Amino acid sequence: MEGEPTSELVRAQLRRLRLNAELSQEEFGKLVHFSxxxxxxxxxxxxxxxxxxLKRADEVLKTGGLLTSLLKMAERAGQPSWFRPWLEAERDAQQLRCYHPTLVPGLLQTENYARTVIRADGMLSDGEVEKRLAVRMDRQSILVQPQPPQLVAVLEEYVLRRADESFRGLMIQQIAHLIECAEQTHISVHVIPAEISIHVGLAGPFTLARGGDGGWVGHLENQLGGATIDNDEEVATLLTRWESIRSEGLPHRQSVELMKEVMMSWS
Structure with missing residues (x-):
């Protein structure tokens, strides 16, 4: 999109701010602990x-977090065109409803869990993994803003229990994070117990966002990326399926107790 910051703009701003502060690269480097x-x-x-x-640069140059914010915006701008409409809808949402049959939803993932999930794609370089991770972690900032959206997340018990020996420590951390999130008034996490073997949600993950105008937008994930859904009929279908999926999940307190039970089994 025209006018969006790029990494080149971030670099140019860094150089401009350093020169305005009358610091050489050597002098500035000493202040930010770089050569x-x-x-x-x-x-x-x-x-x-x-x-x-950039965080150290913001502190030294007293920018109020400008450079870090520009980097976040540049990372969003660097996302595929199919993902940008959803990022905007998610950022402006007053309510979010998300379901995933095989993973913890992205907005509730810990950094270690998210990195492991992203790194599972062997086609990505280490740099691309970290770039995608940074964007995912940045997306979670909507949950800690002054007026966060109401988030309802539904996931499968199998998601919590699927881990080998090397994955157990990571899962303990992830489940503890889910429990912590579920204790917040604007976040609700519901677990579909393992004995519910078949339901409509198993067809695939999706998220719904309601904006300030009361309208809903959906997002579907797939192996090649995803798609933003704004067609009224298709959104209505997703809302109906959401209600069916949500009804299969345990109530809040029972879901938290189940998560605690699974976490204890891993430890």
């Missing part, structure tokens, strides 16, 4: 933009 050559490499695009570096 002068590393600062030069960042400004010239020879070194990837680093969140820790």
């Amino acid at each position: 002068g050559s590393q600062v030069s490499a960042v400004e010239l695009g020879q070194r990837p933009l680093d969140r820790f570096f």
Whole structure:
């Protein structure tokens, strides 16, 4: 989209702010705990933009978090065109309803869990994994803003129990995070017990977002990416399926107790 920040703009702003502060690359590097050559490499695009570096730069240059915010915006702008409409809908949502049959929903994933899920795609480089991870973690910021959306998430008990020995520590951390999230007034997590073997949700994951105008938008995930759904008839179908899926989940208190039970079994 025209006017959206890019990584080049972030670099240009960094250089402008450093020069306005009358700091050489060496002087600035000492303040942010980088060498002068590393600062030069960042400004010239020879070194990837680093969140820790930009956070320190914001502190040293007293920007009020400008550089970190620009990086987040640039990462969003770098997302595929099919994903941008959903990012906007999710960011502006007053209510969110999400269901996933095989994974913890992205908005409730820990950083370690999310990195493991993204890294499962062997076609991605380490840099691309970290880039996608940063965007996913940034998306979660909507849940801690002053007026967060009401989020209702439904997941399968199998999702909590599916882990080998090397995955157990990660799952304990992830389930503890789900329980912590479920204790917040604007987040509700419901677990569909394993004995419910067949229901309409198993056809695939989806999320629904209700905007300030009261209208709903849906998002479907698939192996090649996803699609934003704004057709009234299709959205109505997703809303109907959501009600069916939600009815299969355990009530709030029982869901939390089940999550605690699974976490204890892993430990």
